[in-house]
Structures are given as C-alpha cells and as structure tokens.
Amino acid sequence: MDDEIRVSVSLPLDSDGFLRRECPTCEREFKWFSHDEGDTDAELADQYFCPLCGVSADTDSWWTPAQLDHAQGMAGPQIDQIVQDSMADMFKGAKNIEFKPNRNFSLDLPTPEPLHEPDDMVIVEPPCHPNEPVKVPEDSTGHIHCLICGEPFAA
Ligand SMILES: [Zn+2]
Numbered sequence: 001m002d003d004e005i006r007v008s009v010s011l012p013l014d015s016d017g018f019l020r021r022e023c024p025t026c027e028r029e030f031k032w033f034s035h036d037e038g039d040t041d042a043e044l045a046d047q048y049f050c051p052l053c054g055v056s057a058d059t060d061s062w063w064t065p066a067q068l069d070h071a072q073g074m075a076g077p078q079i080d081q082i083v084q085d086s087m088a089d090m091f092k093g094a095k096n097i098e099f100k101p102n103r104n105f106s107l108d109l110p111t112p113e114p115l116h117e118p119d120d121m122v123i124v125e126p127p128c129h130p131n132e133p134v135k136v137p138e139d140s141t142g143h144i145h146c147l148i149c150g151e152p153f154a155a
C-alpha cells in the first residue's frame with residue numbers, strides 16, 4: 001500500500017501572475033513570478049535567493065504564514081476523505097461486518113475561505129535572469145538580489 005498521501009492546494013496569484021512568498025531568514029514578504037507548468041522560460045533551481053536579504057533557502061521554504069494556514073485548512077478535508085475511503089476498503093474484505101461510512105467519524109475540518117492576493121509591490125527584473133522577475137515592496141528596489149543566482153542589482 002502506498003502510504004504517501006498527496007493533497008493538492010492551490011494558492012492565488014496576483015493579476016500579474018506573481019505568488020506571495022516570505023523569506024525564512026529576514027521574514028519579509030516579496031513575490032516571485034509563477035511560471036506555468038512546463039514553461040521553458042522557467043529556471044530550474046534547487047534553492048532560491050531572497051531578493052531582499054540575499055540569503056538562499058530550499059525551494060519549499062518560502063510559505064507565508066497565511067499560505068501555510070490555508071494549505072492545512074484545505075488539506076484537512078481531503079485527508080479526512082482519504083481516511084474514510086481506506087476504512088471502507090479495509091472493511092470490504094471482511095465477511096459479516098457491515099461498514100457504513102459515518103460522517104460522525106469525520107475529523108470535521110472546515111474548508112477555509114479562499115485567499116485573496118492584492119496587487120501590491122513593484123516588478124523588478126534582474127539583469128542576469130530577466131525571465132525570473134520578482135515583486136518587492138516599493139521602498140526596497142534600491143538593493144535587490146536575483147532570485148536564481150543571488151546577484152545584487154538596483155532597479
Ligand atoms: Zn530575506
């Protein structure tokens with residue numbers, strides 16, 4: 001049996017296609033451009049550099065607290081369903097036991113409201129990687145680091 005449970009959670013992009021991120025080092029927010037799946041323009045990276053402080057971290061270290069909350073809230077009902085389905089499967093093979101899916105067993109987690117992504121911050125393009133633009137707060141454009149290689153630049 002495959003023990004891995006995969007749940008999908010979608011996060012909202014702003015109207016320019018940018019995803020909000022929070023740096024695990026300086027804990028400031030910025031946005032990176034979310035390429036479509038299979039976009040040949042996208043740089044393959046196993047780490048990213050914070051545009052604001054220039055410190056790198058793994059590609060999955062950049063969730064904002066609101067996104068983590070949201071992901072947990074979205075994943076809960078899906079995990080709940082998986083648990084119920086596998087209970088039903090377990091009992092299916094057993095004779096003389098009747099299994100009735102029981103909503104009372106449910107972990108009963110509410111589905112959260114969709115996140116709203118405001119169109120704030122300004123777009124900057126690193127000269128070294130212009131295909132990987134970021135959005136940073138307006139007062140931070142003087143000293144920015146490239147998301148991909150960490151190279152400092154000014155917008
Ligand atoms: Zn940072």
Ligand SMILES: [Zn+2]
Pocket residue numbers: 126128129146147148149150151
């Ligand atoms: Zn670069």
